Amino acid sequence: MTQRVQSIVIVGGGTAGWLTAGIIAARHQGRMKSGFTVTLVESPSVPIIGVGEGTWPTLRSSLQKMGVSETEFFRNCNAAFKQGAKFARWTTGADDDAYYHPLMLPQGFTQVNLAPHWLGGNSGRTFCEAVCPQGQLCDEGLAPKMITTPEYQAVANYAYHLDAGKFAGFLQQHCTTKLGVRHVLADVTRVNQSERGDIRSVDTQQAGEIAGDLFVDCSGFSALLLGKTLGVPFKDCNDVLFCDAALALQVPYETPDSPMASHTISTAQSAGWIWDIGLPNRRGTGHVYSTRHSTDDQAHDTLMRYLGPEHAHLTPRKISFRGGHRETFWKNNCVAVGLAAGFLEPLESSAIVLIELSAKLIAEQMPANREVMDIVSARFNDVTHYRWGRIVDFLKLHYVLTRRTDNAFWRDNVDPDTIPDRLKNLLHLWKYQSPWFFDEFDRLEEVFPAASYQYVLYGMGFRTEVEPGENAGTEAMAARLMNDNVALTRHMRSQLPKNRDLMKKIFEYGLQPI
Numbered sequence: 001m002t003q004r005v006q007s008i009v010i011v012g013g014g015t016a017g018w019l020t021a022g023i024i025a026a027r028h029q030g031r032m033k034s035g036f037t038v039t040l041v042e043s044p045s046v047p048i049i050g051v052g053e054g055t056w057p058t059l060r061s062s063l064q065k066m067g068v069s070e071t072e073f074f075r076n077c078n079a080a081f082k083q084g085a086k087f088a089r090w091t092t093g094a095d096d097d098a099y100y101h102p103l104m105l106p107q108g109f110t111q112v113n114l115a116p117h118w119l120g121g122n123s124g125r126t127f128c129e130a131v132c133p134q135g136q137l138c139d140e141g142l143a144p145k146m147i148t149t150p151e152y153q154a155v156a157n158y159a160y161h162l163d164a165g166k167f168a169g170f171l172q173q174h175c176t177t178k179l180g181v182r183h184v185l186a187d188v189t190r191v192n193q194s195e196r197g198d199i200r201s202v203d204t205q206q207a208g209e210i211a212g213d214l215f216v217d218c219s220g221f222s223a224l225l226l227g228k229t230l231g232v233p234f235k236d237c238n239d240v241l242f243c244d245a246a247l248a249l250q251v252p253y254e255t256p257d258s259p260m261a262s263h264t265i266s267t268a269q270s271a272g273w274i275w276d277i278g279l280p281n282r283r284g285t286g287h288v289y290s291t292r293h294s295t296d297d298q299a300h301d302t303l304m305r306y307l308g309p310e311h312a313h314l315t316p317r318k319i320s321f322r323g324g325h326r327e328t329f330w331k332n333n334c335v336a337v338g339l340a341a342g343f344l345e346p347l348e349s350s351a352i353v354l355i356e357l358s359a360k361l362i363a364e365q366m367p368a369n370r371e372v373m374d375i376v377s378a379r380f381n382d383v384t385h386y387r388w389g390r391i392v393d394f395l396k397l398h399y400v401l402t403r404r405t406d407n408a409f410w411r412d413n414v415d416p417d418t419i420p421d422r423l424k425n426l427l428h429l430w431k432y433q434s435p436w437f438f439d440e441f442d443r444l445e446e447v448f449p450a451a452s453y454q455y456v457l458y459g460m461g462f463r464t465e466v467e468p469g470e471n472a473g474t475e476a477m478a479a480r481l482m483n484d485n486v487a488l489t490r491h492m493r494s495q496l497p498k499n500r501d502l503m504k505k506i507f508e509y510g511l512q513p514i
């Protein structure tokens with residue numbers, strides 16, 4: 001029982017496997033000389049999923065901590081900036097129906113809640129415009145930094161859009177050459193367990209038996225270790241979030257100089273929504289839909305109509321998925337990360353950020369021996385359950401405020417029976433006070449903070465009642481912050497380059513390393 005945890009075996013070499021390997025290996029570099037090992041086993045024949053192009057700003061610090069050069073990352077992964085998401089046609093379905101969920105917090109967010117001031121005022125500006133410059137930067141196709149801004153630093157907060165296929169290969173190269181991760185290309189054919197149910201080793205077709213102390217299941221939807229071997233059941237979320245299929249398609253730009261959006265565009269359709277992501281060399285697009293509310297042919301027509309006749313010759317790839325997650329994430333000496341742990345529709349790019357946070361938690365809390373592992377796993381399960389629950393609520397929020405009735409998809413989405421109780425309660429509360437620090441957003445690393453809820457709620461026209469006199473004590477500060485925002489927006493618009501121009505410069509000259 002006091003067996004030391006020295007040998008980490010990761011099964012799967014997609015984004016989850018390589019990010020987990022890199023984050024653990026970087027954190028435990030100092031132990032490598034005394035026998036700590038990270039081994040990644042990956043099938044040479046089972047392909048990675050190859051989608052997943054939108055990320056969260058956490059990826060900047062994850063890459064930086066792994067010692068990755070941001071310039072090399074941009075160049076090798078065809079990566080680009082992401083400053084948030086624009087949600088079009090989600091509220092009414094009309095041509096002018098759109099709002100932003102930017103990555104910058106509202107001005108002075110830790111000092112004063114600007115939402116009641118915006119609600120009580122009459123500025124004629126959207127909530128996003130009134131409290132943060134980023135929506136306007138996106139509207140004008142501007143980048144979130146300049147060529148003189150060092151790697152990983154920002155003028156406006158940013159995440160990335162990236163080529164998922166290239167990202168796994170890039171991380172593999174970095175992890176194996178710089179961080180000492182051992183890479184085994186082999187198919188796992190059998191999982192061997194000890195009497196108490198721990199995983200002792202995996203048998204592989206090409207490389208024999210591989211033993212380990214802690215196994216990380218990054219085997220994708222097959223969940224080879226946690227699901228198939230340890231029998232941890234899957235909890236469906238399809239009763240809340242209906243989408244269960246996607247048609248993915250890569251689309252060329254008209255010309256190499258075509259404008260490139262620095263935000264994800266998510267456009268609601270009759271039975272789902274379409275993502276549109278600008279990479280330097282192409283767009284990544286796809287239609288996520290509910291097969292209960294649309295046939296594949298209808299979904300195909302919807303995507304092709306969105307893209308226009310010039311792309312009619314392209315054939316999308318269909319990916320079916322089951323929305324939900326494992327009932328527990330770490331059992332015995334096996335923890336699942338990535339699609340093996342679960343998947344929810346990619347509406348807010350929540351999958352890769354959850355991979356990063358899970359890998360970080362494993363790395364930080366790495367149990368010293370088998371005896372204390374169950375204490376760590378209980379903690380991991382508690383935090384991870386909380387995160388999945390919050391993400392389900394946040395994704396559902398995008399649907400429950402719709403006024404669209406054009407398809408059963410939208411009508412079913414507002415059925416109270418499909419809304420989680422916690423979200424129902426919060427929506428009730430938010431009629432009288434706007435989300436801020438007290439809304440259970442109490443975890444250190446909240447995936448979607450209260451600011452995210454504000455952007456979606458007020459972007460979709462939700463109203464919170466403001467009591468007479470409620471704003472009096474903070475009125476002067478709020479007015480100053482909103483004026484600062486006008487000045488900051490003006491300044492940023494005059495300074496920041498076009499997104500396409502900055503990407504060209506990064507590819508040509510690189511960013512200044514830090």
Ligand SMILES: Cc1cc2nc3c(=O)[nH]c(=O)nc-3n(C[C@H](O)[C@H](O)[C@H](O)COP(=O)(O)OP(=O)(O)OC[C@H]3O[C@@H](n4cnc5c(N)ncnc54)[C@H](O)[C@@H]3O)c2cc1C
Nearest residue numbers: 012013014016043049052054188219220338339346351352
């Ligand atoms: C349509 C769609 C859009 C998405 N968009 C986003 C997005 O915008 N943002 C975001 O954050 N996420 C997104 N995701 C999720 C994202 O793609 C995944 O979370 C991410 O790619 C991680 O996948 P993975 O590594 O868990 O699994 P995979 O990429 O499927 O990798 C599984 C690995 O396991 C290996 N394997 C399987 N069986 C065996 C075996 N027997 N032996 C050895 N190895 C084996 C495979 O070879 C492979 O290396 C999207 C997902 C879908 C379906």
